[in-house]
Amino acid sequence: MSELKHGAVAVVGGGIGGIQATLDLADSGFYVYLIEEGPAIGGRMAQLDKTFPTNDCAMCMLSPKLVEVGRHPNVQIITLASVEALEGQPGNFRITLRQRPRYVDITRCIACGRCIASCVYQDAKFPSEFDVGLGKRKPIYIPFPQAVPLAAVVDPQTCIFFKSGRCPQNCLQACERGALDFTQTERLFSLDVGAVILAPGFEPYDARLVGEYGFGRYANVLTAPQFERLLSASGPTMGKVLRPSDGKAPKKVAFIHCVGSRDLRHQSYCSAVCCMYATKEAIVAKEHDHAIEPTIFYIDLRAYGKGFESLVKRAREEHGVRYVRSMISQIIEIPETKNLLIRYRDDSGSVREEEFDLVVLAVGMRPSTKGQELARKLSIELNQHSFAQTSVFSPVMSTREGVFVTGAFTGPKDIPETVIQASAAAAAVAALLAPARGTRTQAKQYPEELVPDGSPRIGVFVCHCGSNIAGVVDVKAVAEYAKTLPGVVHAENVLYTCSQDNLKHMKDVIREKKLNRVVVASCTPRNLAALFQDTIREAGLNKFLFEMVNIREQCSWVHSDQPERATEKAKSLVRMGVAKARELKPLSVQSVRVAPAALVLGGGLSGMVAALTLADSGFETHLVEKSSELWRDLQELVCIPEGEDVQGLRAKLLRTVRTHPQIRVHTNTTVKEISGFVGNFSSVLRGPQGEERIQHGVVIVATEAYEHKPNEYLYGADARVLTQRELGRALTEGPRVRAKTIVMIQCVERNEKRPYCSRICCAEAIKNALALLQQDPNRQIYVLYREMISYSFLEDLYRRARDSGVIFIHHDEQSLPVVRKENEQIVVTVRDTRLRQEVLIKPDLVVLSTGVVPDPYNEELSRLLKVPLDAQGFFVEAHIKLRPVDCTSHGIFLCGGSHAPGTIPELIAKAQAAAGRAAIILSKGQLEAGGIVASVDQEKCTACLTCLRECPFGAVFINEQGLAEIEAVKCQGCGICAADCPAKAIQLGQFEDIQELRMLEELFHPERMSAV
Amino acid sequence: MTNSEPKIVAFCCHYCAFAAADLAGVLRLKYPPNVHIIRLPCTGKLDTLYILKAFEAGADGVIVAGCLEGGCHFISGNLRAKKRVLAVKGLLARIGIAPERLEFFNLSSAQGDRFAQIAREMTERIKSLSSSVLTPLPEGKG
């Protein structure tokens, strides 16, 4: 193998998985080609309305990421592209792409939509992919309002020009930017990359194949992805829940689970997300329209992830969502009303018929066809369900070296799991390509910053945006008016401010006229502010001496019916912008050196994986374990999926960790003290050799979770009652288990105090049961459960257990099993919900699945690290969806059982992800601090500690003088402290009080214009 | 005021309400031009002083719009802001300004439609109040 390694990476698939992997890699010194089949990135998440378990807006979370990828200097997005071939070896691949023409030059298109409005098709006629067929689009369209790249695209399948060659091409004429180019052709080209990450995601199961539910025939039967669009405020009905048949608001809405999943006629595995998204959709529907009465029909309610259980509880208790444990055989459409008749069984066992106004099918996830094609082209193997083949111990590695896989392509999973895997894949790539880090990225060079001297010299650029602004607002008048404002030394109209020639012109004007502030009145700052800031920086100005006024989205586009008033408003907005600009100050950004080492707390599986990933990426890592041995826990863990050799893995992992030159293992050691902040922590370790102080840039918490020790069911009182782990130990080391009849009880002592699902015990019970039957197939094993949590491919294992004769009996949360002793015979009774009757079992052995509790030691750790625990004692992540392994405090990362319980592959991915996230910081060498951050005026601070209390990020500390001070590196710039400070001692850069107040004054009293 | 439309200031969080206002534009929704948006990094930055200043300077109404509950980019800024708005409402009542002139809204960045609706509703609401910002003190109302 050649030694050459490329510092560039190809990420295939622009869903949330691909996006996260891209950002992680681009932030840690690699150049990324993000290859997307469709016309825009965003994937399925972009189509969602809200997301469980927090039910926050999908687009609010995703859109900033889209923008970030879109303008990242180390990322090139290649849309409408597919992979043709991959040659070479890890570190040195050549990837060949085929890119379909867009017929629109994205560097020119400004997404004004004029082409669309003037297309010969007066009405949108073709089903919109984004709205899953519920909405319509034209042959030329913008995929969705927040799309990145934000540009029109022509669909040659429906465009008349391509179909018949005879179209007046109104679109072409309408475009003022000359962005349309019907001569574009398909392009075949190759790129050199060191590694490849595949994230082609999933497809919803085709509900048409489940004929008994009438999807495609019954107007009011929708799929869940369609319902997401119906709920979305930017969807086809603007977020109103309306029936397709008659546009009326439905009252009774049914959700049917497992459509196409857990079904040998369709897909045998569980799709892992539909239980939760149905609950989410039911709540959101109810929030949209109180009259809606949602009913959910299900088999098992798989609420196994962090925060899931409480969402279901809220749905039940606060929103009145009705849950019915009964599957639906078929739907009948009532001919007159187009209502839908459903037969189900109620709690008493009677079959009932009920009419619903709307039915939503919770369709499962299947591997995308495009993904399967990709796998074929790249010769990577797929598993029996056609998802990417991975192994338990390397959950993000494909069967081809140097090619990694992530997200829903590896199996059904939700967004947090996808994000974790994406970070894990990025970490694995970073480790593989460590020597090439930084070889393909370039730091931009800027001229020395001029120090603004004296009074403001403001330049105002008023954009026409073709006719987008100028068609409504009298931009000339606005520019003329701007010239009259105090401090303005230059004002002009520009046709397209964002065009390359204008940017150059802007720099010239700044230099010529010695401008020291710039105001651009154009479109939203959310998209282009960074571009303009960069431009003025190139001209030697501090990038914070810039203000952007939105006269397009928030003026011309919403007031096109009142052009005069729109012009007036544009003037007011410019006046406010200029007022703020007069008060702008340059803000400095300092570089802070990063201590290039990591501290990993906890030497279990997670800790070891995290340490190895970091060490392989070239960073010194301290692995701290409080007990005498690494990965003790595993000795009790026998049965893991598909019987892989865990002990073998353990031995190998131990060897690698112990001999790795970059890892220092500290056993019998605890942390006594941690101080400092991201990039510069200083900790004292207390070990057998006494105390030692280490410097490190990041912390990874990888502490454990324990099996809960119960008090019920004769545990401790009778030797024939064991926990699953104890059984596991007995199965491997102890004398042969003799019992013939065995009862396993799930969710033991899962109650108000421990209300969450521990995620792993159902699978553990299944595996232990199979192991028991392997020893003696004539055993009788009864598993008493509330919900079988065998999500994703574990469903196959669950079926295998049933096929082997294990009998699973469901009971309600209200009627828990009873275990008692009758003359030395153990007797278990349980009320079988299906029989609606008590069942009696006389076992020789009772095994309790008691679930997982966090390490009590977490509390101390939480105090040391100043990071919060949740009510159950697990660590809280920064954002449950998008930053699942980050802590709210910068520089601290979470993995292992103590963050949330998980199976071995899940925990490995999480450990790699935490390491990858940590490596981003370490790889930088320097951290930028400052800019839009808060600072305390020491003169004014009265040490009331309000800011200390209110800062959500722990950025405030009390200095030697006893006064508040803010750690710029930690401050996120929210301004909460500034608003709360009673002494008005805190100011937030770029949003200082004086700046805000000046804007208010000038909005209403232009005549009072302060003579500054 | 010469203009018949009441003047309204909308303090919008960069991550949600401001983005929603952008979306309203992208969707070409219409709302009265009397609503002027001031962008904040988070409604948590909203100083009660700004609200008072807005009224003092001549605003007829003030909208404060932050993320949905639980959706704040900075964890709790919107909750803080809501508290402050409630407090200021109390204050307004005491100094004789109808507290209805100030309102806190939660919305997501996907709710362009809702933003336009809020702008319209607030305009209507304020029009229906007496034309002067200063209303008689509660006692005077009888």
Add this chain to the structure above:
Amino acid sequence: MEAPLARSLEFLKQVEAHSSEPVRRCYQCDRCATGCPMVPYMQHAPNELFRLIQLGAKETVLSSNAFWFCVSCYTCSVRCPNDIDITHVMDTLRELSLREGFPPALPQARDFHELFLDCVRRSGRVSELELMARYNLKRRKPFSRLALGWELLRKGRLELWPRRVISLHEIFAPFVSSPSEGRKVEGRKGGRSQ
């Protein structure tokens, strides 16, 4: 009802052996019950029978009326996510129940089927007229459906003289005996113990 005691898997194995269907695989989703048109008349919905079979409650299962009320519409079978041919299991249970001497919940159904098969045995095909006549006699209601019979006859929809194709005695011999010879399995074999 007394709590059924979870017993051995013997009965489960017996049903599975006779039907070649994986009764154990059922995960109690209820689809068979919610799709079955006859479930309101059944003492046990198909999945309840399955659970009882899993628990070894042979007596309860074989004396249930459920399989007698099954109309063999195959709705349950084609909708079962675990790919169990439930209808066939219902047939199996009916056969086992008769074989073990449990009184049929719908004796007329048993009679009808026996007479039907007897027709086939003797002549290779079924004559509807003959079958109806013998059935009415057997049910001791010789004149029921007279009006209908007349109407059908009048419209030319009954064949008066059955054609005898072939005797199928050899094929039948191993499986079912003629009603005139008495039931092949008489009385209860092995009593009611489970």
Add this chain to the structure above:
Amino acid sequence: MRFYPGCTLSSSAKPYKRSIDWVWKRLGIEMEELPGWTCCGATSAHALSRDLAYALPARNLALAQELGDELIVACSACYSRLKIAQKALENLQIRGRVTRVLGQSLEGHVQIKNILEVLSGHVPRIQKEKTRALEGLKIACYYGCLATRIPRVKGFDDREHPTMMERLVSATGATALDWPAKTSCCGASFSVIHEELALKMCSQILEMARRCGADVIVTSCPFCQYNLDWAQWTLSRQDGQKPKIPVLFITQLVGLALGGSEKDLMLNSHLISTEKITCRAQTAEGAL
């Protein structure tokens, strides 16, 4: 092509047989009756004896296998039993047991086809050669439960939403309704042993057809035809009022379109009068 008529086609389903013969002749389709065929065992063999339920169809399959590879079946129950047995015989154990009884090898493969499959191959001709336009006639196609629901066997049409008959109906110019009860069970196996339940099941189907505005129901199954016909006849003797929907065999409808007479197609043999259709067909003749 060998034809397996099944027992009912010579008695209660005579009109089916007649109309098949007429239409086949009209379209020039060659089809010979399977010589020596015997009853498939429906509806009783499977109710009492597992192996008999395989052996009876197997005997016919054995006959067919010697004569050619296609066996056309008209009755849904026969079709279902033959298909089920054929599938079961893939199991070597079952095949062993059945072979022993029959004393015949069952190695060959017979392609069992539903009569609808044959007929639908002639849709373009029906469309072209029809002499009567049945425009405006609203028809509910009723497949019943057995025709499409054969476990683990890919049937001749979509299991939940078959459309073959609809295509035939459209070819005749009549309107095929989309209605939700087309594969519901009519309870035919209970019409003798439990009249009351069978009536109940039929009325639900009839009610749905009525609500969807059906003028006629067409079916391809003798049991379905008889049962729905009989149920309406019986019910009308009880209440005497509900509008009655004639229930035709699909071949009768196709025959009508192709110019068959009432007598050719035995349209006068139904319990519920088919007068309203024959009248219409006559007027349509003039119109065409």
